[in-house]
Amino acid sequence: MENLDDKYGRAAKRVKELKGFYRHIKIFVLFNGVLYLLKSGLLNPFMPEGFPTEHYYFDWVNSNVFIWGVILAVHAIYTFRNRIPFLQKWEERQIQKYIEREDEEMGKFK
Numbered sequence: 001m002e003n004l005d006d007k008y009g010r011a012a013k014r015v016k017e018l019k020g021f022y023r024h025i026k027i028f029v030l031f032n033g034v035l036y037l038l039k040s041g042l043l044n045p046f047m048p049e050g051f052p053t054e055h056y057y058f059d060w061v062n063s064n065v066f067i068w069g070v071i072l073a074v075h076a077i078y079t080f081r082n083r084i085p086f087l088q089k090w091e092e093r094q095i096q097k098y099i100e101r102e103d104e105e106m107g108k109f110k
Helices: 004-040 061-079 085-108
Strands: none
Touching: 004 061
């Protein structure tokens, strides 16, 4: 029988992973939203004197969103790895493979 503390620990770890993922999404949306507002020029009236407001200055924003989006997708795959059937089946196959390998090695020494 599983210990209640073990179940609680796993559940707490899962909640911490989910909170981290949702925080990542929130920061992604807020940060890149501000960058797109700067790029579009909607925030120009609020910028201080001497702040570069030319459109070409923010050409890197698209590549930033793409790269960060890929990182966010990897974070999503890691966070929801238990809900992706392919990853579950792969993990089960790997566990079975290692169990069989260990049984074979133990059989050699009998």
